[in-house]
Amino acid sequence: MTDTRDRIGFIGVGLMGHGMARNLLEKGWPLTVVAHRNRAPVEDLVSRGAREARSVADLAKASDIVHLCVTASPQVEALVRGPGGLKENLAPGSVVIDTSTSDPSSTLALAAELAEAGIILVDAPLGRTPKEAFAGTLDCMVGCDAQTFRRIEPVIGAWAGKIVHVGGTGDGHKMKLVNNFLSMGYAALYSEALVLAQKVGIPPARFDSVVRGGRMDSGFYQTFMKWVLERDPDAHRFSLSNGLKDTRYIEAMADSVGMANPIGNAVKNAFAMAVAQGRGDDYVPMLSDVVAELNGTRLD
The missing domain is CATH 3.40.50.720 (NAD(P)-binding Rossmann-like Domain)
Incomplete structure (x- = not known):
């Protein structure tokens, strides 16, 4: 320079x-x-x-x-x-x-x-x-x-x-929404999978021992699980309310091109549910706790 x-x-x-x-x-x-x-x-x-x-x-x-x-x-x-x-x-x-x-x-x-x-x-x-x-x-x-x-x-x-x-111009924001569709989608999927495992007797640590190091492992998974397993509040500092905002933008972008996006809508609804529960300031991995509470259990 x-x-x-x-x-x-x-x-x-x-x-x-x-x-x-x-x-x-x-x-x-x-x-x-x-x-x-x-x-x-x-x-x-x-x-x-x-x-x-x-x-x-x-x-x-x-x-x-x-x-x-x-x-x-x-x-x-x-x-x-x-x-x-x-x-x-x-x-x-x-x-x-x-x-x-x-x-x-x-x-x-x-x-x-x-x-x-x-x-x-x-x-x-x-x-x-x-x-x-x-x-x-x-x-x-x-x-x-x-x-x-x-x-x-x-x-x-x-x-x-x-x-x-x-x-x-605009393509960066379009790609970011597609990228966030993947990440917020993983968050919703991990949350339901963890709670289902818990409900059938497989706790998060045992769940993690199968996924970690396997084909379904990823950097996002590891930061998500850092909250679930270690209760590290700084594991992924991105709020659920921001996740809902992004999934609404994803929905609008799909609507603008006439695309049916049922998975995107399901992900949006997972975040909307958490925000409606007063959890908008919580971070993304804490979605797993919201899903657990709504299903009468906790992740431990």
């Missing part, structure tokens, strides 16, 4: 964004952040050399490339379109990298609006967990044109270990 490197702005330094922003700083990118609810990550980043902006508008004016790492499309839309937002304050030639799990139809609409102002929107959703965010080894699925990808790849490389240029 040279001294003419792009100035980076980061909005959303929460569970994932904090580690990503810290990696950008540690790898030499000039960084501006803006506070939201939790000041602790902002103060940590400022202590490491980041600048704190007073507002989104201030951050936009100080940045060439802005990362968004927020909950979903409504938050992204507000940051882009809202008063004092990115569309009003970024200079032509700037890039917005949306690393959130967003609705692809919203992504395409925002990209068209920003293009009218000479601003490029890139969808670059994430794979893996906050642990990998701090390690700088996240997975990233990127949707943009080839020229923009060449520009942003070194920036994304500060916090990602695997970067795949999936295709054009």
Whole structure:
């Protein structure tokens, strides 16, 4: 990198964004952040050399490339379109990298609006967990044109270990939803399988002794079971309410192409059931406890 490197702005330094922003700083990118609810990550980043902006508008004016790492499309839309937002304050030639799990139809609409102002929107959703965010080894699925990808790849490389240029604008978010269909589907499947095994007299440890190391083992399985077997609350820090949001986006994407997706609907309903039970703030592996409770048992 040279001294003419792009100035980076980061909005959303929460569970994932904090580690990503810290990696950008540690790898030499000039960084501006803006506070939201939790000041602790902002103060940590400022202590490491980041600048704190007073507002989104201030951050936009100080940045060439802005990362968004927020909950979903409504938050992204507000940051882009809202008063004092990115569309009003970024200079032509700037890039917005949306690393959130967003609705692809919203992504395409925002990209068209920003293009009218000479601003490029890139969808670059994430794979893996906050642990990998701090390690700088996240997975990233990127949707943009080839020229923009060449520009942003070194920036994304500060916090990602695997970067795949999936295709054009919107394709990153489409692939992320397909990927999350797999992961949330596994969560629902593991939960029911564990509870069924428990109900017929096979406890989780014995269940695990069969699956672990076999063909059905995986990294996702291992983090899921880290909660089930060890009760590690940090095993997979992704909330059930976010899982429900993602499965609803999956359903909408299937509807948009006229596809019947009965398995997707079943997975969505598993998460909706848990959220309706008041468990939305619980993490994904805790879905197994919800299923167990509804079936009059517990996993132990």
